[in-house]
Amino acid sequence: MLHDPNRVYVFDTTLRDGEQVPGCQLTTPEKIEIAKELELLGVDIIEAGFPVSSPGDFQSVVEISKAVTNPTVCALTRANKGDIDAAVESLKYAKHPRIHTGIGSSDMHIKHKFNSTREEILERAVEAVKYAKKSVEDIEFYAEDAGRADVVYLAQMVEAVIAAGATVVNIPDTNGYCLPDQYGAKIRFLKENVKNIDKAIISVHCHNDLGLATANSIAGLQNGARQIEGTINGIGERAGNTSIEEVVMILKTHQVLGLHTQIDSKRFYELSQMIRTQMRMPVQPNKAIVGSNAFAHSSGIHQDGFLKMRENYEIIRPEDVGFPSATIVLTARSGRHALKFHLERLGFTLDKDELAAVYNKFLTLADVKLDINDEDLNGLMAHRLVKN
Ligand SMILES: CC(=O)SCCNC(=O)CCNC(=O)[C@H](O)C(C)(C)COP(=O)(O)OP(=O)(O)OC[C@H]1O[C@@H](n2cnc3c(N)ncnc32)[C@H](O)[C@@H]1OP(=O)(O)O
Ligand SMILES: CC(C)C(=O)C(=O)O
Numbered sequence: 415m416l417h418d419p420n421r422v423y424v425f426d427t428t429l430r431d432g433e434q435v436p437g438c439q440l441t442t443p444e445k446i447e448i449a450k451e452l453e454l455l456g457v458d459i460i461e462a463g464f465p466v467s468s469p470g471d472f473q474s475v476v477e478i479s480k481a482v483t484n485p486t487v488c489a490l491t492r493a494n495k496g497d498i499d500a501a502v503e504s505l506k507y508a509k510h511p512r513i514h515t516g517i518g519s520s521d522m523h524i525k526h527k528f529n530s531t532r533e534e535i536l537e538r539a540v541e542a543v544k545y546a547k548k549s550v551e552d553i554e555f556y557a558e559d560a561g562r563a564d565v566v567y568l569a570q571m572v573e574a575v576i577a578a579g580a581t582v583v584n585i586p587d588t589n590g591y592c593l594p595d596q597y598g599a600k601i602r603f604l605k606e607n608v609k610n611i612d613k614a615i616i617s618v619h620c621h622n623d624l625g626l627a628t629a630n631s632i633a634g635l636q637n638g639a640r641q642i643e644g645t646i647n648g649i650g651e652r653a654g655n656t657s658i659e660e661v662v663m664i665l666k667t668h669q670v671l672g673l674h675t676q677i678d679s680k681r682f683y684e685l686s687q688m689i690r691t692q693m694r695m696p697v698q699p700n701k702a703i704v705g706s707n708a709f710a711h712s713s714g715i716h717q718d719g720f721l722k723m724r725e726n727y728e729i730i731r732p733e734d735v736g737f738p739s740a741t742i743v744l745t746a747r748s749g750r751h752a753l754k755f756h757l758e759r760l761g762f763t764l765d766k767d768e769l770a771a772v773y774n775k776f777l778t779l780a781d782v783k784l785d786i787n788d789e790d791l792n793g794l795m796a797h798r799l800v801k802n
Contacts, residue, residue: 422665422675423641424658425617426452427461428689429478430490431655432645438693442474448692449478451685452485456677457658459486459512459641465504466497472504479508486510486552493517493542502549513546516556516584519563519571532567539571540578547579554582554617561587561596561620565603576610582641583614587630590623590653598633605638617641620656622648627656632664635673646682646689647697647704659686659703663730683736703730709740714749717742721751744791746780760788762795 429445432438440448445462452460462478463471479487487508491497493515505511517539518527524535539555546553555575560568572583585604587597601618605611618634618641620627631642648657659682665673686704690697699707709732711720719726724740732740742752750773757764757772764772775794780786 419640420672420674421640422635422673423458423615423617424456424662424675424677425459425461425488425619425641425643426455426457426645426658427619427643427655428452428645428649429474430461430463431643431650432647432689432693433463434651435649435654435693435695438649438695440474440692442470442477444692445474446477446481448688449482451681451688453482454678455681455685456675457485458676459488461488461490461514461643463504464490466491466500472500475501475504476507479505479511483509486512488512488514488554491515491542491546493538495545498542498546498549502546505550510552511550512552512554512582513550514554514556514584515542515546516554516558517542518559519557519568520559520561521564522562523559536571536574540574543575543578543580551581553580554584555580556584556586556619558586559588560585560600561589561592565600568600569604569607572604572614573608573610576608576614581614582617583611584617584619584641584643585634585639586619586643587621587627588619590621590627590630592620592626592630594626594629594633597630598637601634601639602637615640617643618656619643621651622653622655625653627654628660628664631656631661632671635661635665636671647686647695647701649689649693649695657702659735663703663735666734667729679734680736683738703735704737708732709737710743711740711752712743712745713747714752717752717755718749721755744776744780744786745784746777748780756788756791757795760791760795 449460462475465472465475475489489501489504491501501513524530543553543555557571616639618631618639620630642661644656644658648654662675662677662679683704697705699705711717716727750769753773753776754769
């Protein structure tokens, strides 16, 4: 089915799972603006919303369908006709529409959410896929809470929905429960035991409740999944979803995995900033790839090593993710090499003794002032040394 077996499809759910986050709700024009940026980033699928949820969300899916050309536009539904009808209607302008329908697959959900049985839930899953397939060719099925589902039952469900017409089977770790080896083994089991699995793409949708969303997504890809679902900045329900920027940069950094996406990673930083601002959701400074400290070197030993050869302390080049530049931050944990670097940048050339003297004054100041800027450095140099 796939032309390139090593191609990983990127399914962005910033506008659906990300937008579920309290305080992150967006207007339709804001969603359109983000969808256009996602298209430029090169995502393969944009999950634009949950149309039955509200008139505003329905309209957003309609307008995003008109606004983008290349990506598939996907609408989420529960496994029922009303949700699917709303999704079909909202996707009528999409060049490449996809319906994402599904139902709980763990015994926990089957018993305590649906008060049902495995047999009945399997029937509802198949019915939903068949119903959606009457209107839209591309159907993704999600087996909610698959991370905690019995793998043999999950395999039956996956086989049945593929037979009913699902083109993508999503195996979500809805509660961020799995360890990477458990999740990888689950995907491997499906790959090896579902007899029609080659007729569909396996998708991974991992939550971050234990901080394992990215690790689990990679484990899924290593075991045969070829679509990864996530959001920019990792936003999403509770502790969030897999960060798309992390998965893409892992695949680029570890080429030995032999997997690739069509993402233009140079757009990550700008888009991350846009999502942060529009969705009113700060990015933690130490966030991998896009956090403000992701390329800030702040201790003397690291700064010295970085200045000698940046690869000593950088496995990703900031320009590869559109980050403005690496920085050498001067604090009381900095050493002479970092101080010299900044003084030379300001036009001061010092011999060893002069540098030692200025460094002592610098430390006294840095112990009381948390970070030292150019004005402070100029102050330290005033009346002491001749500028070049
Ligand atoms: C894993 C995910 O699905 S992630 C997506 C989660 N996103 C959202 O929930 C946001 C959009 N949701 C909404 O706007 C609303 O919850 C609606 C419109 C979908 C439903 O609202 P309501 O009809 O008031 O129902 P409410 O949300 O209180 O309860 C959910 C109902 O859907 C059922 N349900 C939940 N998931 C599914 C499913 N996949 N398939 C079929 N039914 C489902 C529940 O069992 C419950 O039904 P019940 O009333 O028979 O017990
Ligand atoms: C709708 C599904 C894919 C979901 O968000 C989840 O299971 O977390």
